[in-house]
Amino acid sequence: MENLNYKEEIEKTQSENALEEIRIKYLGRKGIINKLFEEIKTLPQSLRKKKGQRINEIKSEIEKLIENRKQALEKTKKEEFFDETLPGKSYPKGSLHPLTYVIEEIVSIFQKIGFIRVSYPEVEWEYFSFEALNMPKGHPARDDFETFFIEANEHPKFGKMILSPHTSSGQNREMQRTKPPIRMINIAKTYRPNWDATHTPMFHQFEGLCIDKNINITHLKGTIDYFVKEFFGKERTIRLRPAHFQFTEPSFEIDVSCGLCFGKGEIHGKKCRVCKSGWLELAGAGMIHPNVLKMGGIDPSIYTGWAFGFGPERCMMMREEMKIDDIRILYSGDIRFLEQF
Amino acid sequence: MNIKLTYNWLLDFLETDVSPFDIQKYLSLSGPSIERVEKFDDDYVFDIEIISNRIDTACAFGMAQEAYAILPFFNKKAKIKVNPFEKYRFSQILKYGVNEKYKLNIELREKNLCSRFTAIILDGVKIRSSPLFIQKRLKAAGIKIINNVVDISNYLMLTLGQPTHIFDFDRIVNADKKSATMIMRQSKEGEKIVTLDGNEVKLPGDDIVIEDGRKRLIDLCGIMGGKDSCVTEKTKTIILFVQTYNKQKIRKTAMTTGVRTLASSYFEKGLDEERVEATLVLGVELLQNYASSKIASKIYDLYPNPYQKKEIKTTFSFFEKIMGIKIPKKTIIQILSSLGFKAKVEKERIKVYIPHFRKYDINIPEDLVEEVARIYGYNNLPSNFSPPAHVMQPDEFERTFKIISKIKHFLKHLGLNEVINYSMISKKMIEEWGLKKKNHLKIKNSISQEIEYLRTSLLPSLHKNIKDNEGKKEVLKFFEIAKVYFPKKDALPKEEYRLGIASNTDFFNLKGIIESLFKELNIDYFKIPKIIKKDRFFLTEIDLSFLIENYKLLPKFKSINPYAVIKLDKTFELNKNLTFAKIKEKAFQSKYLDKIEVLSLFKNNLTLRFYYSAKDRNLTEEEAKKELNKV
Numbered sequence: 001m002e003n004l005n006y007k008e009e010i011e012k013t014q015s016e017n018a019l020e021e022i023r024i025k026y027l028g029r030k031g032i033i034n035k036l037f038e039e040i041k042t043l044p045q046s047l048r049k050k051k052g053q054r055i056n057e058i059k060s061e062i063e064k065l066i067e068n069r070k071q072a073l074e075k076t077k078k079e080e081f082f083d084e085t086l087p088g089k090s091y092p093k094g095s096l097h098p099l100t101y102v103i104e105e106i107v108s109i110f111q112k113i114g115f116i117r118v119s120y121p122e123v124e125w126e127y128f129s130f131e132a133l134n135m136p137k138g139h140p141a142r143d144d145f146e147t148f149f150i151e152a153n154e155h156p157k158f159g160k161m162i163l164s165p166h167t168s169s170g171q172n173r174e175m176q177r178t179k180p181p182i183r184m185i186n187i188a189k190t191y192r193p194n195w196d197a198t199h200t201p202m203f204h205q206f207e208g209l210c211i212d213k214n215i216n217i218t219h220l221k222g223t224i225d226y227f228v229k230e231f232f233g234k235e236r237t238i239r240l241r242p243a244h245f246q247f248t249e250p251s252f253e254i255d256v257s258c259g260l261c262f263g264k265g266e267i268h269g270k271k272c273r274v275c276k277s278g279w280l281e282l283a284g285a286g287m288i289h290p291n292v293l294k295m296g297g298i299d300p301s302i303y304t305g306w307a308f309g310f311g312p313e314r315c316m317m318m319r320e321e322m323k324i325d326d327i328r329i330l331y332s333g334d335i336r337f338l339e340q341f
Numbered sequence: 342m343n344i345k346l347t348y349n350w351l352l353d354f355l356e357t358d359v360s361p362f363d364i365q366k367y368l369s370l371s372g373p374s375i376e377r378v379e380k381f382d383d384d385y386v387f388d389i390e391i392i393s394n395r396i397d398t399a400c401a402f403g404m405a406q407e408a409y410a411i412l413p414f415f416n417k418k419a420k421i422k423v424n425p426f427e428k429y430r431f432s433q434i435l436k437y438g439v440n441e442k443y444k445l446n447i448e449l450r451e452k453n454l455c456s457r458f459t460a461i462i463l464d465g466v467k468i469r470s471s472p473l474f475i476q477k478r479l480k481a482a483g484i485k486i487i488n489n490v491v492d493i494s495n496y497l498m499l500t501l502g503q504p505t506h507i508f509d510f511d512r513i514v515n516a517d518k519k520s521a522t523m524i525m526r527q528s529k530e531g532e533k534i535v536t537l538d539g540n541e542v543k544l545p546g547d548d549i550v551i552e553d554g555r556k557r558l559i560d561l562c563g564i565m566g567g568k569d570s571c572v573t574e575k576t577k578t579i580i581l582f583v584q585t586y587n588k589q590k591i592r593k594t595a596m597t598t599g600v601r602t603l604a605s606s607y608f609e610k611g612l613d614e615e616r617v618e619a620t621l622v623l624g625v626e627l628l629q630n631y632a633s634s635k636i637a638s639k640i641y642d643l644y645p646n647p648y649q650k651k652e653i654k655t656t657f658s659f660f661e662k663i664m665g666i667k668i669p670k671k672t673i674i675q676i677l678s679s680l681g682f683k684a685k686v687e688k689e690r691i692k693v694y695i696p697h698f699r700k701y702d703i704n705i706p707e708d709l710v711e712e713v714a715r716i717y718g719y720n721n722l723p724s725n726f727s728p729p730a731h732v733m734q735p736d737e738f739e740r741t742f743k744i745i746s747k748i749k750h751f752l753k754h755l756g757l758n759e760v761i762n763y764s765m766i767s768k769k770m771i772e773e774w775g776l777k778k779k780n781h782l783k784i785k786n787s788i789s790q791e792i793e794y795l796r797t798s799l800l801p802s803l804h805k806n807i808k809d810n811e812g813k814k815e816v817l818k819f820f821e822i823a824k825v826y827f828p829k830k831d832a833l834p835k836e837e838y839r840l841g842i843a844s845n846t847d848f849f850n851l852k853g854i855i856e857s858l859f860k861e862l863n864i865d866y867f868k869i870p871k872i873i874k875k876d877r878f879f880l881t882e883i884d885l886s887f888l889i890e891n892y893k894l895l896p897k898f899k900s901i902n903p904y905a906v907i908k909l910d911k912t913f914e915l916n917k918n919l920t921f922a923k924i925k926e927k928a929f930q931s932k933y934l935d936k937i938e939v940l941s942l943f944k945n946n947l948t949l950r951f952y953y954s955a956k957d958r959n960l961t962e963e964e965a966k967k968e969l970n971k972v
Binding site for chain 2: 093107116118122141148155181184193215242244304336338
């Protein structure tokens with residue numbers, strides 16, 4: 001038994017097949033090791049145990065030697081070339097319109113603070129877009145909202161049929177639908193007759209409306225500040241400047257600090273190329289005019305509220321990754337634009 | 342409306358050591374936005390955006406008044422040097438003695454055209470260049486330099502915010518050579534006037550005009566003077582003309598004639614009548630100083646309804662209610678008085694008297710809150726969340742938005758591209774699709790034939806998308822979710838959400854997209870919507886309300902069958918009597934059939950795999966075969 005030559009035999013093998021043959025010769029069902037175990041039965045009882053242990057030792061030694069030799073043989077095998085830098089299997093990759101992502105982001109930001117999204121008519125009566133917003137017939141403020149008119153009979157009470165030039169027409173609709181507390185956002189398509197590199201005849205607007213007891217300017221400021229930090233980044237700040245809108249009093253323009261120069265207006269002594277003076281105009285806002293509340297059937301001596309209006313397109317283009325110089329591309333349906341998102 | 346003024350011009354009225362750039366910074370935060378400051382010679386020019394209801398700030402003195410109220414809240418010194426409303430009074434002219442060398446016969450035919458009409462005649466005028474400081478300031482303001490008289494007229498407007506006009510008296514004088522006739526009336530439709538820029542303007546009617554003694558129109562009031570009566574190199578006697586007009590009329594004339602001037606943009610905002618007196622008096626002073634002119638008539642002043650003191654009553658707590666913080670009473674009163682308001686306090690109540698220059702824009706207590714809040718500084722107000730409230734989103738909105746989002750993301754991951762098209766399409770697109778124009782809403786004032794009608798289907802736009810993109814990419818698969826608009830009689834249209842899909846691949850590619858979408862939404866029983874083929878492209882359109890109503894969050898769970906499943910394959914030769922649908926119908930008559938899979942299709946030879954099992958035992962192959970043989 002002790003003169004078995006397995007060690008030399010294994011180390012001399014040059015192929016996996018030969019190695020397998022050796023394995024069968026020693027460890028196979030009818031191999032040498034099993035034969036040795038058979039022989040134990042012929043020995044006297046007193047020697048059996050010691051012999052058995054010794055055979056087991058040899059068995060594991062052979063197993064180990066074979067395994068080592070196997071690995072050694074594998075190493076010497078010539079390595080096949082495997083290019084990991086090749087691309088993975090390609091899966092279909094569609095796209096959503098970039099505004100879809102922006103709108104979903106806005107909605108989720110406001111959902112977290114309890115605002116619900118609503119939807120109101122895009123084809124509207126003049127009344128909801130103007131009179132209900134404290135802009136009676138002939139008021140010059142109506143000029144600010146150039147409007148598409150529809151060929152249709154006039155409504156005896158609500159006037160002409162139009163394409164809503166802003167989402168603010170939803171203010172009165174929401175006040176008619178429900179009583180305070182109101183926490184609403186309305187994102188919709190809006191229309192005005194302008195078509196050039198910075199205007200499209202259809203665009204989106206995003207309206208926020210909050211009506212309740214004890215709502216004041218600090219709530220408007222806090223809400224917009226929260227939105228700006230969520231949407232543009234924690235380091236951004238807002239400022240309010242005086243403005244005039246017929247449907248709010250007081251009224252504000254809301255600016256957001258420039259993301260490039262952080263509100264300084266200059267970088268290393270040079271004028272910032274993105275903003276005018278450290279700030280970018282973001283939205284119009286204000287405390288809802290008491291006449292607008294009254295027209296919505298809400299008592300302004302009990303309730304107050306704020307409202308704001310943004311352009312999702314503008315919000316999108318104010319982000320670093322979306323520098324678009326001609327806004328018309330958004331609605332061009334060009335696959336080379338769409339597939340990027 | 343934007344105006345330009347210089348720093349030194351402002352300093353005529355304001356005493357301060359604040360630099361022009363700091364003035365820009367502070368005023369923009371609490372008052373009018375100064376969009377730009379630029380050096381101009383030895384001065385600086387401000388480009389100012391006038392807030393639309395604050396026409397009183399559109400002049401050097403108005404800006405000085407704003408600066409006087411705003412700067413102290415940034416710890417800067419500011420003082421009003423001179424208040425022209427107090428300094429330039431008619432009494433000052435009267436002290437030169439009354440001279441009635443010439444006369445005006447003024448007739449106001451209608452009552453509501455002009456709330457204040459003033460005029461004075463000056464003679465001995467020497468036309469030359471205006472003094473340098475006026476020239477410089479007007480140049481900085483972007484106004485053309487003409488001569489001393491015209492320049493003074495423009496200078497008055499930007500100094501005190503009140504446009505003026507100057508006539509050549511001799512060109513409209515009556516036969517007596519002593520008097521001129523001025524009849525203010527409304528124009529008749531089609532009347533004509535040649536304005537001083539040489540253009541003939543055909544009047545739409547109801548415009549404010551002045552007719553002289555010879556029945557000629559000499560002024561298109563508030564917009565531009567007539568050419569036949571304007572100041573020339575030869576002018577010797579002039580009428581200084583200072584009015585406030587009915588703002589709606591001026592606006593209408595400016596809009597319908599398309600003649601818009603800086604003066605008309607002042608008048609159409611509605612000017613304060615008290616401004617007229619100071620403007621006329623300062624005008625006389627400047628014309629005396631820089632055009633050698635002398636007073637040659639009395640002051641004509643037709644002012645039927647002089648300014649009545651206007652007051653607003655409110656409480657101190659109202660300021661706190663809107664601003665959200667408590668501001669000391671003293672501070673509120675201090676801010677209001679710095680802006681020219683007088684306040685009378687009675688414990689918690691406050692009565693505020695509105696100065697004449699704010700009489701049109703301050704109407705309700707909220708207006709006063711705005712004044713106090715902006716001067717106090719919006720930046721000094723804290724930011725708070727609105728108090729929490731639970732608001733239910735109507736089920737309809739909630740489901741609509743949720744499912745739209747699900748569909749969009751699913752189709753994206755299937756490899757489709759979302760597109761957003763205009764809601765309006767062209768007549769051509771409607772006709773190409775065999776649709777009827779009369780079933781579409783039409784825009785009355787469209788700006789392009791491309792966007793004249795509101796669409797009733799998404800397919801024409803999607804078809805165009807595919808066509809426009811041919812050659813840019815081999816495989817095109819677009820989808821859009823948007824509203825379509827169906828006209829209703831005497832009511833707003835029905836706005837309906839649709840999902841449209843278009844592809845240049847093939848029928849089964851599109852059918853597969855629809856089937857997987859339905860599966861994704863757990864809609865198990867459905868009829869495939871119609872797939873339309875047009876110009877080698879395949880399109881389909883689905884009413885979104887169908888998907889919304891049938892959508893399920895989870896599919897119905899089927900318990901896992903522990904018994905053997907027997908798979909059997911069989912090939913059929915398809916023809917119009919033996920379609921897949923028929924095979925399927927027949928096969929499912931067996932209660933042991935779980936599902937059918939298409940293995941292959943070759944020249945109408947369809948190989949299907951049938952899966953049979955029983956719910957309560959192992960089905961034998963024999964049993965399954967028996968079932969299949971029935972098919």
